[in-house]
Amino acid sequence: MINLDLNMKTFYINNNWEYHSLEEKIKELEKFFFSLNKEEVTFDFSSLKNIDSSGIILLIKYIKLIEKTSKVNLKNISKKHEKMLNLYSSNYTHEESTKEYKSNFIENIGKEAISNKNSFLDFMSFIGRVFTFFIYLVFNPSKYRFKATINQMEIAAIHILPIIALALFLVGFVTAYQGADQLNRFGAAIIVIEMSTMSMFREIAPFLAAIIVAGRSASSYTAQIGTMKITEEISAMKTMGFDPDIFLVIPRIVALVIVMPLLVFFADISSLLGEMVITKIHLGVSYTQFIDRIYEYVEVRHILLGLFKAPLFGLLIALIGCYRGFQVKSGTDIGKYTTKAVVDSIFWLIIINALISLLSIELGF
Structure with missing residues (x-):
């Protein structure tokens, strides 16, 4: 169960954060994220029992989103979980590096010409x-x-x-x-x-x-x-x-x-x-x-x-x-x-x- 204190703008990370139990936590994180208004945010790890790679990546996603507008603090996080968080954060793919590539007009003409050529050769075959x-x-x-x-x-x-x-x-x-x-x-x-x-x-x-x-x-x-x-x-x-x-x-x-x-x-x-x-x-x-x-x-x-x-x-x-x-x-x-x-x-x-x-x-x- 996840406890939220929206007035304090603290998100409490409780119990297990493993793949099979993340559906409810995703909903709570979304609710918490959309309630923010540029306040300072704290993630409290004091009641966390177990967390796997899926849970860590989910947390990193929302931490990165919140950091765009607010300061984020991590409270009562164990050394083990901090190491995991740092490791996955260093390899986390940011949104700006996965922007959709848009081809230009000349490139589109080239692709269409190659496609038509291959189609014509296939038809001849x-x-x-x-x-x-x-x-x-x-x-x-x-x-x-x-x-x-x-x-x-x-x-x-x-x-x-x-x-x-x-x-x-x-x-x-x-x-x-x-x-x-x-x-x-x-x-x-x-x-x-x-x-x-x-x-x-x-x-x-x-x-x-x-x-x-x-x-x-x-x-x-x-x-x-x-x-x-x-x-x-x-x-x-x-x-x-x-x-x-x-x-x-x-x-x-x-x-x-x-x-x-x-x-x-x-x-x-x-x-x-x-x-x-x-x-x-x-x-x-x-x-x-x-x-x-x-x-x-x-x-x-x-x-x-x-x-x-x-x-x-x-x-x-x-x-x-x-x-x-x-x-x-x-x-x-x-x-x-x-x-x-x-x-x-x-x-x-x-x-x-x-x-x-x-x-x-x-x-x-």
Whole structure:
């Protein structure tokens, strides 16, 4: 039991001050410390029986805090306890020597650059590993999981069709309407048909379809593989001699590479329907005239370019989604890496799409 005489500003250290009995004493020390108002303080050791290193360190902590504003006296302390107090005080780490280190702006840039470099090299290593297993499966087709690939194709494509249909129909509708409204000022509203159709086939439809797939499939792949890592299913697969890249990664990549051209073609048709509806309403162009004008002025190469991008988009989304899934280490990482998978996928989709578009213009395609 600890006795306090707050008027005298004396703290009486009684009985045992050992690790298992310090919880109550911490509360009493805090109460005593917050009651002080720059008075002289005395610690009375007259009734102390036993004290260990935990008790000594606790006392030193509050003595150091009080010494910042007041004088501290030690009363009736034995030579043994005084030696202990002096020994631990000489090795006590003061608060000012443990201040949190704050890095500067240049250092943060360097750390971020190194982190991005290591992450990129790790991603390249992952791509190399997956490519190696893909070559292995080409020469050993019996080990390829065709059923898993078909299942992943269904998951990646069938359930996302209504979203793509609605989104691209509205985008085609709005794009054609805005174009017709602007071109109508120059008396050339009719050419919005080929302009909007070419831009949809070449750029907008493939890119928007890929973004929708990235938001759904990349996050799904990361969450699925990350959950399997946390529940140690992947470790169990390795123990049984099954390689996770063959069983988890390659079926997802192949499935997305196959379905992306189909999804892009579906997105092209959906956007075309949106354009047809608005040109019928706004310009009075019949559906037959609309199709005839596309057939006459819009070349096949425009739709082929969009379809050519689709497998690359699918490969990129699947690789990033699976790679982020394998980075998960704990339950709290799933949300973090799922977000990273979607953001990274969209970022690289923008870069790849821009490069292909520039290259196609230079080549005259």
